[in-house]
Amino acid sequence: MRGAIICIGDELISGRVAERNSRFAMSRLSPLGFEIASSIWVGDDMKAIAGALDQALAQASFVVVSGGLGSTEDDITAQAAARHFGLEIAESRRMIQNLKACFLAVGREVPPGVERMAQLPQGAEVLDKSCAGFMLTTPAQQPVYFLPGIPQENHRLLETHVLPDLMRRFAPQKVMVSQKFTVFGLGESEIAQRLDGLVAGYPEVSVGYYPVFPAEEVLLATRTSEPHRAEVLLNELFAEASHRLGGKVVAQGEQSLADSVAQRLSAEGLTLALAESCTGGLVGHLITGVSGASDFLDRGLITYSNRAKMELLGVEARVLNEHGAVSAETAAQMAAGARLESGVDLGLAVTGIAGPTGGSEEKPVGTVYFGLAAEDGVKTLHRRFMGDRAQIKLMSAWTALDMLRRYLEDHAFLHRP
Amino acid sequence: MRGAIICIGDELISGRVAERNSRFAMSRLSPLGFEIASSIWVGDDMKAIAGALDQALAQASFVVVSGGLGSTEDDITAQAAARHFGLEIAESRRMIQNLKACFLAVGREVPPGVERMAQLPQGAEVLDKSCAGFMLTTPAQQPVYFLPGIPQENHRLLETHVLPDLMRRFAPQKVMVSQKFTVFGLGESEIAQRLDGLVAGYPEVSVGYYPVFPAEEVLLATRTSEPHRAEVLLNELFAEASHRLGGKVVAQGEQSLADSVAQRLSAEGLTLALAESCTGGLVGHLITGVSGASDFLDRGLITYSNRAKMELLGVEARVLNEHGAVSAETAAQMAAGARLESGVDLGLAVTGIAGPTGGSEEKPVGTVYFGLAAEDGVKTLHRRFMGDRAQIKLMSAWTALDMLRRYLEDHAFLHRP
Structure with a gap:
């Protein structure tokens, strides 16, 4: 079963705004077995929208249209649809009700001008709980879904209305x-x-x-x-x-690596301190992206200079001189220092060369060492990454979190009192 | 002057890979005064590619096609173009030379199978220094540019070849x-x-x-x-x-906020220490995204717990008790502490409530305080942001860097010996 996608908006085809609905729809439709014939982007233009609908309906059994349903004058998708399907425009009582309910929920009345969003092609089926989305069916029984362009609302309606409706029509009882x-x-x-x-x-x-x-x-x-x-x-x-x-x-599921690390730390009641060099705070940023990180994260030490590594983490000058700041020995002392200085259960450390400068033959750009200190000792890990500075930082931060994840999985028995 | 864009690839229309060439082309063409009639995405499919070319050439004076020029069997854009324009396929000597030069540059010979990329429609004009890009001109003098889908190469060819060629054709001498x-x-x-x-x-x-x-x-x-x-x-x-x-x-220009702060710190020979609470390392991550950050960044202290704020930054228990961890007083002590403890010129601090939990009536989610400590004293700043956790963190980190930027601009006279 083939579908087509149409995205409407001057802001899209001028490149001003990144399009965020097309790929979402594709990534949800494909696993359900729906093939996408094409995705067509056009501006807020009567003729262009009509042309896109023609092309899409010639190729596909259903069409998902996004954008151009707002309250301003350049939003003309509903009129273009009416003209294309030879329908009159009329005020939809159902949509007026939906609009009132939407604004009531935030304690407001429908502002003047917004009623324009209820001017729909006659026979349009208003989507449940939507203040803009509707559906038309062609004489050949092709459903055409019109969704607002705002990504959050667009994705919600796709998941709650379009996909189930397509499944009912084209894959009954599945x-x-x-x-x-x-x-x-x-x-x-x-x-x-x-x-x-x-x-x-x-x-x-x-x-x-x-x-x-x-x-x-x-x-x-x-x-x-x-x-x-x-x-x-x-x-x-x-x-x-x-x-x-x-x-x-x-x-x-929808969890990230940081989520799964955070969940396990919270569940085990373990506390954490970070010691970051080349990642420059990215490990901290990722783990504090999880709400509730303050339950387990005590501190993070971005020790960019050697002096900071010595003062804050107790890394020995001898180790820095003999092995260098980017070495397994330094990573181990950083992790152990972070754990001891802050009195937490686990210390996690990263030190490396993110580039593009600072590499050598012995330690090229992308060389990164990791350390993890716990009650039962200190482990280290060595990796060599390829990529630019941003990529090396990101791979390093993920590798550090993943090292912690694996430790927590292997030590799941270590429950705290 | 209107153009059209075509993006080709099964990985695009299945939603597997984010499309990165369409918006780039639009954002470069629009400011030059070229209007985009439409952007059409199709899979690696003979009939679909032909249909897209038909539609595009009916609407536009030129077409930019991206994707499907690789060496594997599913890359059929060149064949589809040949069939659509009624041209034979032949080996392009020019493209063979380009391929040899590309591989020679990395010390390799052209691997078997890759010569397939030189099988082009007869009359195709090979783009300079490209191992895949070519151009055809329709009988109606519409240029059709075929670019590889790999974003880096795609964008390079668009900038160095397509845009100048379009300017020559449609806007002579401009x-x-x-x-x-x-x-x-x-x-x-x-x-x-x-x-x-x-x-x-x-x-x-x-x-x-x-x-x-x-x-x-x-x-x-x-x-x-x-x-x-x-x-x-x-x-x-x-x-x-x-x-x-x-x-x-x-x-x-192409500089980021972090770049411009870094540039000024380096130029003035000033050193910096960070003290982050709610941003959790994001300020450090942004500033260490700049190559050479080690010249001015001594350390960053992610003081998530109150204990860490006291131990590492010397924030007083009295201040935390009386004003709270999220307050101007705490931000000021964090900034001053970061500066003094690490012996640098400037201390920059952020403390706030990123949410979604932790807010109160007096200090709702999004309340953030900033501190900047320098030789001439400590400044603080208060903001209230709206948004989710990730947005509040990002706005906080930008505001901190911007506070530093404004300080450096106002104190440009403070050159170090």
Whole structure:
């Protein structure tokens, strides 16, 4: 079953604003087995919108249109749709009700001019709880969904209305069940190779790969009339995938790596201190992106200078002289120092060369050492990354968090009183 | 003059990979006065590519096509173009030379299979120094540029070949001159209002606004046959814009706010220490994104707990008790402590409530205090931001860097020996 996507807005085709709805729709439709014939972007222009609708309806069984449904004069998608389908424009009582409810929820009346958003093509079906979205069906029974361009609202309506409606129409009695997870430390081709044949016996299950630097998201998905059975199957497939990926699955569902580290630290009641050199605060930034990080994070020390490494972390001048600031020995003393100086359970350290300058033959740009200090001792890790400064910082920060994640997984028994 | 954009790739229309060439082309073409009729995305499919070329050539005087020029079997853009224009496919000697030169530059021979990239429609003009890009001209004299999908190469060829070629064809003897700058601390509508009438006497100069959260980029651009005069004019207009925006211009050209702060710190020979609470390391991350940050950044202290604020920065228990961790008094002691404890010239501090929890009636989520300590005393600043945790962190980090930027601008006379 093929669909088409249309995105409308002068701000899009001038490049002023990044388009955020097209890819979202594609990434949700593809795993459900819907193929996308094309995605067409046009400006707020009567003729261009009509042309896009013509093209889309010639190729596809359904169309998802985003944008141009606002209250200002340049928003003309509803009029363009009416003209294209030969329909009159009329005020939709249902949409007026929705608008009143939306504004009432924030204690306001509908401002003048906003009623314009209720001027819809006759016969348009207003989407539930939406202040702008509606649907038309062509004589050939092709549904055309019109969604507002604001990404949050657009994505919500796609998930709650468009996808279920498409499933009802084109895949009766089937629902979508999926299992998403994040893999770090393996390239896409390596992951694909390890998962080769995973779903061989299950032609209804698809595997999708979505690179989100520096990690990879993997989506197992199926359309089914027996959701409970499918969930059991996907859980088994996920367990098998995790096994094959050898501990490189760093988070499940919508969780990030930082979320899964934070969750485990909170659950175990463990406290953390950071010692960062080349990442410059990025590890702290990632872990404090999780709400509630103050429960476990005591402090982070961005020790950019050697003096700071000595003063704040107790790194020895001898170690810095003999092994250099970028060395396993320094990383170990940084981690141990962060743990001891702050009196926490765990110290996590990163030191490396993010480039583009500062590399040498012995220690080229991208050389990074990691240290993790705990009650039972200090571990270190050495990596050599390729990429620009921003990429090396990001890979280093992820590797540090992942080192901590693996430690916490291996020591799950270490509950605090 | 209207153009159209086509992006080709199964990975795009499945939503697997974010499309990065379409918006780039639009954002470069628009300021030059080229209007975009549409942007069409299709998969690696003969019929779909042909359909997209038909649509694009019906609407536009030129077409920029990206993607599907690689060496694997699913890359069929060159064949689709040949079939669509009724041309034979032949090996391009020029492209073979380019491929050899590309691989020679990294000390390798052209790997088997890669010669496939030299199989082009007869009459195709190979783009200079490109291993994949070429151009065809339709009987109606419409240039169709075929660029590789890899963003870096795509953008390079667009800038070095496509834009100059379009200017030659459609705007003879005119070149593009532009002046870009970044504004922080004013919304788009406020900026537009302050710049209202700025270019009123110069119909050939356009003003474009490009939001890049939490800042706004403004682009003054013109096509001209007298580039030197245009540069002088744009410099004058930029000076007038800066004046009207009252010091809210935080960076010029391709520089970021962090770049301009770093540049000034290095130029003045001043050293810096950070004390971050709610930003959790983000200020450090932004400033260490600049290569050479080790010249001025001594350390950063992510003092998430009150204990860390006292131990590392000498914040007094009395201040924390009486005023709270999120207060002007604490921000001032954090900044002064960072400066004194590390023996640097400047201490910069942030403390606030990033949410979604932790707010109160008196200090709601988004309340943030800043401190800047220097030889001549300590300043503080209070802001209340709206948004989610990630947005509040980002606005806080930018505000901290901007506070430092303004201090450095006001104290430009303070040269060190």
